[in-house]
Amino acid sequence: MIDLRSDTVTRPTPAMRDAMANAPVGDDVYGDDPTVRRLETRTAELLGKEDAVYMPTGSMTNQAAIRAHTEPGDRVVMDIGSHVVRSEGGGPAALSGVTVHPIVGERGLFTAAELRVALGVAHSGSPATLTPPATLLCLENTHNGGGGSIWPLEELDAVAAMARAAGLRRHLDGARIWNASAATGIPPARYARNFDSVSVCFSKGLGAPVGSALVGSRDFTARARRFKQLFGGGFRQAGIIAAGALFALEHHRADLAHDHEKAARLADVLAQVPAIDLAREDVETNILRFDVAGGAPRFVDACRARGVAMLVAGATSVRAVTHRDVSMEEVRRAGEVVRGVAGG
C-alpha cells in the first residue's frame, strides 16, 4: 500500500529506535526526565521562546494553550477550517468552556481587515457585556484544511498585530511549522515571534512516533503544565518517546523539502487530469487537496483497491499527503493509479 493518508503514518527509523532505546529517563511528572528536558529546551530555542512543555499530542498542546489563555465564556477567533475547530473533538467547548468565533478564510488564511470585522465595533450604545469577550486568536501554519497553505509573513504579522492591538493573546498551531520553514527558509522563531504560544508536532512529517510541544514564556509554560496534568497528560518515563522526537528534530527537518518535491510532482500529474480539480499553485508543501467528479468516497475506495490510500475530506474532496516513508517512485506510481481511476 502506498499510504498517502497522512504524514502521521511515518514510522521510526532504526537510528531513531536506537536513540529511543538508549535514552536516559526519569519521571517527567516530577520534572526530572533529562531527555524530555533536553527536547523542551531545544524546541524552545528553535522557536525563540523561554520554555516548552512536551505533551502526548498536538490536540493536547492546542487545548492546553486555549485553556491556559482563556476563561470560560471567552471568545476564541480562528479560521473555520482549523484543526482546533474540526478535528479536536469539541475541545474548546468541553475543556475550556469557550465560544469559537469562526472566520471563513481562504485556504485557512484571512486578513487583518477580516479579523477587524470579526472583533466588532465598540459603541457606547451597546453594552460591552453582551458579547463574549474575544481574548484569543488562533492561527494555523501550515494550514492542514487549507491544503498545507503557508501564511505569507506580512499577512501573519498584520493579523497578529491587529489581535494584539485589540488585546487578544495569540496562539499558533504550528503542527507543521517545520514544513512552512522548509518551504520558505523563514526560521520557525520568526514565524513564532508575534505569538504568545506555539504548538509544534514531532509526529508528522518529522517522523517521530509520539508527541508535540507547547512553547511560550516561562510563566505561560508553567501554567500550561497544570493543564497538561489536568487533561491526563502527565506521563512518566516519557524520555523514551522524547528521544524519538529529539532525533527527528535534529536529523529529519532538512528532509521535509523532499516531501514538498514529491507533492509537487504528484500535483503536476493530477493537475492534468480532466476529472480532477486541483489548483497546481495551491500545492505549497506536502498536502494536496483536490476535488473529483463523481464523488470522493467511490474514488478513494477505487484507489485503495489499487494500492493507494488517501483520505475522503468532503463529498467530492480528497486529501493526499506526501512524507518520508513514500519514495518518489511510489509517488509516481500513485499518480498513475489516480489517473487510471479518474479516467484521465
Ligand SMILES: Cc1ncc(COP(=O)(O)O)c(C=O)c1O
Ligand atoms: C494542524 C494540526 N494541528 C494539530 C494536530 C493534532 O495533532 P495530534 O494528532 O498529535 O493530536 C494535527 C494533526 O494532524 C494537525 O494537522
